[in-house]
Amino acid sequence: MKRIAKPVSFIIAFLILAFSFVSLFGISYYVGDNKHTVIKGFGDIDWGIDTTGATKLVLKSATDDEMSADSLKANTRVIKNRLAYFGLNDYEVYFVDDTDEIVVVVPRTIDCDYSSKGFVKLIAGKGYVTVRPSDDYTQMVIDESNAGAFVTPAGDTSKSVLLDSETIANASYFSYKPEGEDKYYYLNIAFDEQGTDALYTMTNSMTGKYYNQIISVWLDDLMLANPTVSEEISDGQLAVSGYSMTESKAKLYSAIISAGVLPYDMKIDSVQFVDPVAGYMVSDIFLIVGIAATLLITILMILRYRVFGGIALVSIIGQVAVLVAIISGFCIPGRTFLMDISGACALALCVVLSVISVSFIAHTLKENLESGMALRSAAEAAIKHSRKNIFDINIVLIIVALMGMLMFGSVGLTTAIFGGMAVSSIYNFCFVLFFGAVVNFFTGYLFPELMLRSLVNFKVFSKPSWYGGKNND
Amino acid sequence: MTKSFDFAKLFKLVALAAVAIVFIGTLLLFILGGDTFISFRDGNLGFVFYLKAAITVVLACALITLYFGVRFRKKQGFKAGLIASLSACVSALTSFFICVIFRAPLCGYVFSVILLAICISLMCSVVHFDFLNKSSKKKSKSEEKSPSAKGFRRLFVFLFVILVILFVAFVAALILDANLLTFYAFPACVTVIFSSIFTFCACGKLFEK
Numbered sequence: 140m141k142r143i144a145k146p147v148s149f150i151i152a153f154l155i156l157a158f159s160f161v162s163l164f165g166i167s168y169y170v171g172d173n174k175h176t177v178i179k180g181f182g183d184i185d186w187g188i189d190t191t192g193a194t195k196l197v198l199k200s201a202t203d204d205e206m207s208a209d210s211l212k213a214n215t216r217v218i219k220n221r222l223a224y225f226g227l228n229d230y231e232v233y234f235v236d237d238t239d240e241i242v243v244v245v246p247r248t249i250d251c252d253y254s255s256k257g258f259v260k261l262i263a264g265k266g267y268v269t270v271r272p273s274d275d276y277t278q279m280v281i282d283e284s285n286a287g288a289f290v291t292p293a294g295d296t297s298k299s300v301l302l303d304s305e306t307i308a309n310a311s312y313f314s315y316k317p318e319g320e321d322k323y324y325y326l327n328i329a330f331d332e333q334g335t336d337a338l339y340t341m342t343n344s345m346t347g348k349y350y351n352q353i354i355s356v357w358l359d360d361l362m363l364a365n366p367t368v369s370e371e372i373s374d375g376q377l378a379v380s381g382y383s384m385t386e387s388k389a390k391l392y393s394a395i396i397s398a399g400v401l402p403y404d405m406k407i408d409s410v411q412f413v414d415p416v417a418g419y420m421v422s423d424i425f426l427i428v429g430i431a432a433t434l435l436i437t438i439l440m441i442l443r444y445r446v447f448g449g450i451a452l453v454s455i456i457g458q459v460a461v462l463v464a465i466i467s468g469f470c471i472p473g474r475t476f477l478m479d480i481s482g483a484c485a486l487a488l489c490v491v492l493s494v495i496s497v498s499f500i501a502h503t504l505k506e507n508l509e510s511g512m513a514l515r516s517a518a519e520a521a522i523k524h525s526r527k528n529i530f531d532i533n534i535v536l537i538i539v540a541l542m543g544m545l546m547f548g549s550v551g552l553t554t555a556i557f558g559g560m561a562v563s564s565i566y567n568f569c570f571v572l573f574f575g576a577v578v579n580f581f582t583g584y585l586f587p588e589l590m591l592r593s594l595v596n597f598k599v600f601s602k603p604s605w606y607g608g609k610n611n612d
Numbered sequence: 613m614t615k616s617f618d619f620a621k622l623f624k625l626v627a628l629a630a631v632a633i634v635f636i637g638t639l640l641l642f643i644l645g646g647d648t649f650i651s652f653r654d655g656n657l658g659f660v661f662y663l664k665a666a667i668t669v670v671l672a673c674a675l676i677t678l679y680f681g682v683r684f685r686k687k688q689g690f691k692a693g694l695i696a697s698l699s700a701c702v703s704a705l706t707s708f709f710i711c712v713i714f715r716a717p718l719c720g721y722v723f724s725v726i727l728l729a730i731c732i733s734l735m736c737s738v739v740h741f742d743f744l745n746k747s748s749k750k751k752s753k754s755e756e757k758s759p760s761a762k763g764f765r766r767l768f769v770f771l772f773v774i775l776v777i778l779f780v781a782f783v784a785a786l787i788l789d790a791n792l793l794t795f796y797a798f799p800a801c802v803t804v805i806f807s808s809i810f811t812f813c814a815c816g817k818l819f820e821k
Contacts, residue, residue: 189720416719418788421790424784424793427784427788428777432777432780435776435780436776480721480724481721481724484724484727484728487777487778488728491777494769495735495769528738528742531683531738532734535676535696535735535738536734536735538679539672539676539731542671542672542675543668543727546667562661562720565727568724568727569727
């Protein structure tokens with residue numbers, strides 16, 4: 140049996156517990172009333188529609204004319220694509236044929252500077268982009284992101300359109316950080332051949348009418364940017380930024396523009412908040428369940444496998460802590476993965492996975508000891524015997540989780556093939572399960588193995604009774 | 613003490629139970645109609661969803677069969693993979709109808725129960741195949757218990773753990789008045805038990821000869 144230094148088990152346990160403490164409780168400090176989060180904990184996790192409520196928007200026909208199911212379906216598809224390009228998984232978009240309505244439901248907690256209300260209004264908007272001369276506007280308002288926004292073109296700006304959505308191929312966003320300055324986020328609009336020619340003609344340094352002039356880019360009624368044309372644009376790529384252009388806004392605008400214009404005109408009928416269907420206490424329930432189940436399992440493991448009860452406890456805590464770190468984003472700024480009941484269900488399954496893995500080793504060791512093997516050889520045989528079993532389970536679950544993530548997420552191959560269509564309950568389950576199975580290679584096998592190898596070196600733990608077996612002497 | 617299972621008989625029994633669950637569930641859906649249950653509210657369900665689900669099932673089954681085929685190549689690997697995949701599919705189907713029978717609202721959470729059933733079924737298959745594979749290699753005459761009895765003890769470990777978690781969830785949801793969760797905890801428990809037993813019997817039958 141490979142010998143491992145005695146302190147290894149305690150070092151592993153200490154490191155896992157320390158990491159778990161940080162991962163579960165997070166690290167933050169206050170400057171005045173402002174909370175600064177350095178590392179996000181369990182309490183910082185954003186919960187989805189079913190646990191935090193949602194913002195529900197209803198679209199109706201812009202005219203009193205009845206809309207066909209096909210036109211409602213076409214608009215629904217565009218809105219779904221916008222949400223998919225934005226990367227949101229937890230949403231509902233459906234149409235009601237009887238009332239000619241499209242219903243868009245998004246979580247209250249969205250990774251966007253806009254509030255969920257502002258977000259959903261933009262997502263369900265017409266999405267018509269125009270490039271106009273000058274930057275005259277009717278009024279300045281405070282938008283849903285609490286930033287100033289210029290709305291409704293006026294004067295010369297309202298009279299002519301230089302380019303519009305008809306000539307836009309797609310949109311994306313990027314960031315640029317000049318040395319010693321803050322990072323700028325740019326919305327990049329790519330035009331088709333016709334648009335590229337028109338853009339080059341108007342920005343030509345010799346003959347272009349708008350060279351060294353201000354132009355403005357509008358999304359429906361909202362001015363996105365008003366740059367001064369400082370160089371010729373011959374590649375059909377118009378990159379614009381502004382003081383209020385944040386990463387999430389650039390991402391949102393590019394998603395809306397890339398998915399295209401709503402084919403049929405509709406108007407917003409109502410926007411309202413919806414209470415969570417599962418109640419506001421769900422995250423508390425999961426916390427209680429997590430603690431109670433862990434304690435129960437540990438007690439039972441101790442009663443049956445003695446020392447392995449402690450190893451199982453460290454393994455479960457490690458598994459949960461790493462998963463919480465992945466879900467919360469740990470020290471990565473921005474919002475967290477949107478958790479829901481399905482994700483929590485997968486988290487419970489990962490705990491089971493962890494317990495099963497440890498119990499494989501424990502049970503085999505116990506059986507080996509009962510058959511009269513010496514502790515060291517029994518431990519070595521148990522580790523070897525359980526390895527394939529644990530790896531097999533992990534790999535099979537990874538296959539299932541990957542399939543689910545690829546097919547039911549908002550990004551990936553299937554979005555390109557089938558269009559935007561995420562099913563959050565499946566995606567979230569698979570997301571957590573995937574990482575749970577990957578992490579289980581460490582928390583379910585490697586760490587218990589190292590801890591066991593280390594523990595058998597202690598004289599005090601060298602009796603088989605510590606592992607649920609009977610002392611041979 | 614020697615314990616052994618007659619997998620052929622057991623499999624017939626659980627298969628019959630699966631058919632009964634599906635039949636009763638379908639009957640309930642048919643007789644009571646969509647109005648009795650909260651219909652699937654998720655707007656993303658529709659033809660594309662079913663197409664994607666079908667592709668996912670086919671791809672996942674193919675990959676799992678391939679993996680089992682390679683992993684247990686000396687011991688009916690591909691057959692084992694097929695049985696594991698089919699058991700997972702049957703578990704998924706029965707879990708849906710168990711939700712219907714227990715009158716759990718049919719919304720997105722049903723997918724969680726279905727996925728839980730699939731995962732439990734696959735875990736059960738792997739444990740069983742791995743164990744029987746090893747047992748068949750050793751063929752120790754001095755073994756106190758038969759491989760199937762030992763396999764069942766392993767199955768019992770994770771049945772017990774997941775049932776503890778579900779039970780605690782059920783009690784917590786009940787105390788904290790999260791009614792929606794209580795609707796799913798019991799069907800989930802039944803699903804977990806049924807999936808494990810069905811898979812155990814289906815896998816055991818393969819190695820019985």
